[in-house]
Amino acid sequence: MSRGMARMDVGLFVAVLMILGFGIVLVYSSSFALAEQRFGGSEFFFARQMLRALLALAGFMVFINVDYHLWSRMSNLGYAVAVILLLIVLALPDSAAINGSKRWLAIGTFKFQVSDIARMALILFIARHAEQAGVDIKKHTVYLKLIAQIVVICVLILAEPDFSTSSIIGLIGITMLFMAGARVVHLVGLVGTALPAALLVAWRMPHCWERIEKFIAGLGNIQALGYQAYQSIIGLGNGGLFGVGIGKGEQKFFYLPEPHTDFVISILGEEIGFIGLMVVAAVFAFIVYRGMHIARKAPDKTGQLMAFGCTFTIAIYALLHAAVAVGMMPTTGIPLPLISYGGMGLVFTVCSMGIVLNISSQSRFGMVDESIRPAQRLSRLGS
């Protein structure tokens, strides 16, 4: 066993694999009807998800075993590539647009969202530059330079247009700056300007504003939430405490659009119920908890920020995904990490977990701390 694998956080590793395996089952259950209708074969999405899961596992192994500092050193290149890819996607002809926006690039049969790459690149980039800046991050020049670099990515994504991803990436960036030690005053000032700006942008994007209006209307009456959110809530409610059973849900039969991506939690809630959902949530919480723990114990600031960024991404995506599904957020396409079907997003997320695990294997205390189990300690002694 490699050094990375031997010292990594096994609990997190297992949790990721569990969610991954469970996600494949769920993608099949939630997508077969749609696949049958669209592609004439119920396994269409499932087969692709399997392939991506295998690819993700391969990437997982690679990232677990490659020193994260390599990614740190390559982060400038990564940032540049991300910007170029974002420009390429914007330069695509309008005919390449899906639902009016250009977000996807394809390499062979594999399609990926450029914003996924940009997000990863940005996390690595901020981690490196925040470390380099050290306490200088409190200087507004350094701080503003980082902000500018974040804004470039966000604006490019916003131009796709993809308001929600842009907002989330912006949020991740700001949170990372916060974790890197930026001054609270600076951050408050940033949020103070970014929020009205975001609202203004949202208002200028009619499609987006419409959803926000519906969301506000839906606070009193869930039927006014709009079709998707309404159906999502019906599905969740129909599941009840124990669910109707895996595969037996009704909502995926064309009541809920995109059941395998943006509303996968609703299918999950319908089929395995509140209790099942809580179990899945617990696994996610565990992943986030371990990720944050790893961030805390990371050997250097880069590791800390990388682990935090990757973990926070999963946490914020999962939270917002659930919030949309229960109608607490305007309807927008936020996938559930590690589970939702959707291009190469799964591969990127698993790879980011690989980075976190690599960091865990290099942590100052290793896993030999108060939480480690005797069996693990024994195996570690043997290696």
Place this chain on the structure above:
Amino acid sequence: MNQFRIRLAFIVVLLTAGSAVVVGRLFTVQVLERERYVQRSRDQTHQRRIVPARRGSLVDRFGRTLAVSMRNPLSVEPDALGLRGRRPEDNAVVKRIYPLGDIAGTLLGFIGTDGYGLGGAELAFDPYLRGEDGWTILQKDGRNCKYQKIGLPEKAQRSGFDVVLTIDINVQKIVQGILRNAVNTLRAKGGMCVVMEPSTGAILAMADEPSFNPNLPGRSTLSQRQNRCISTVYEPGSTFKLVTASIALEEKLKNENDLIYGDKGSYRIYDQTIRDHTPYGYLTFAKALAYSSNVCFAKIANEIPNDKFYRYVRDFGFGTRTGIDLPGEECGIVHPVKKWSGRTRVTMAIGQEISSTLLQMVQPYAAVANGGVLVSPKIIEKVIDPRGRVVDSGSYKPVRRVLSGPVAARLRVMLQDVVENGTGKNAAISQVAVAGKTGTSQKPDSGGYSRTRLWSSFIGFVPVNSPQLLCAVVIDEPARGEMGAEAAAPIFRKIITQIISHPELEFAEKILKSDTVPMPRKMPRNVQVASGRQPHKSRRQSPDSDDARSILPDCIGKDLRDAINLVNRRGFRPFAVGYGTVHRQVPPAGTKIAPAAACTLFCSLKG
């Protein structure tokens, strides 16, 4: 590092708080408010759907299909989403199929798009055929595609009963074919025909033209869909003379050989002139029927009291529906006695001033055929449930005895004479003795009767002595062959001939066998003497024939009427020249001559 931990804790707290809010909301939706959403889910995914009952079939007496409901499945995607206990919605459309097409169309009727019978037998037996609808709950997906999902509550449909009609498909086909052909050849407006088993009243065929195809009810007009045999009311004309004749016999007012004076074809009574087609002098009662003399029948009717006449007419079923289990039956018009004018009885005697349906008109003939009992016509043989058990059965329904057996027998012989020697010659069939009566009636026109628009009819039965088949034919406004004998009688002959010779029908055996029994032997003596080929033929074959019968009696000095009766009784055919007392006869008395030979009586008034 301390700062990182604090800030991390802050972020974790925020995430936890956010998660708690979302989980709380999930708990509300999934647990606290669950019922509401379960109900909404059910509302949008479940659809209660009626499972229509399988409608029972209409079949003929031997179980051959007249109308059947067939499932006609539309294209169903093979196993699209047929996963996990879902099978695509049963889109099968049930279609009512009438394999005979427009044969028996008006009899069978048709069903509407809602599956209810809208005419004919389909309407009459709808309660039997209908069954009981069930229901099922369909699962509906977001595209509004419906599925049948296993395990949801449902109520099975109960199939309707099959109704066995008394119709025989083969007879019906023969009748409809011949009738159609005849209507076309005669360029008639229409036609109708009933074939009945006179002993039970069972209708073997009931056809009218133009018919309609119940497979395509929308392509027909309302009048085409009517069953004319029971809904068209017409003046029966001469066929009604059977009723008058039976009253005269039953009330012993006349014997077959009683002479009635034909008044040379014109008889004035109650300000009305009754005319005959051909002028007759003296006719026996039997001959009056055979030649269908209006004058003679007017005179006969004149001897019957009004109320008695009315009672008989009603007893024969006129003025009331026959009670056949078919919709749209008319009852015809028989005015009550108090509304009668002086001439009513007289005109009614010859089939005017009374109207009836063809089926009503069949009844007196059936009564005569079966020995004097009025039997209500029967169209339903039995009703059987889907498991084959008999639920109901149409029974032989004698209504009342209207004639005594011997009188009915005598009438049968008289009707046989009509076919053999009288107006019904066109209905004669070589292998079998036919009894029947022609009829021609003018349609009422503005202010009188039309000369050109006629009903031409023939009603008869075979064989004479034990009738198995009764057939009534009416042609509506034949363009050629104005007299009934010319239009309807040959149709009758064709129908009966084809029925007898049809290989699948057993009538040939029944009818031809029963005909070999010499029929006059059972008859009363005075009937036996009545003129007609059949009795004589059989007598010739018998070895103990009475020689005295072939010797001409002496008629000189006798009153013409007595003389004719005398000559008739001996089996000769009298011809009268002049009236009064016979003063000369050719050949002379005591001459032995062949039976049925003519004897001319010369008469002059006394003094």
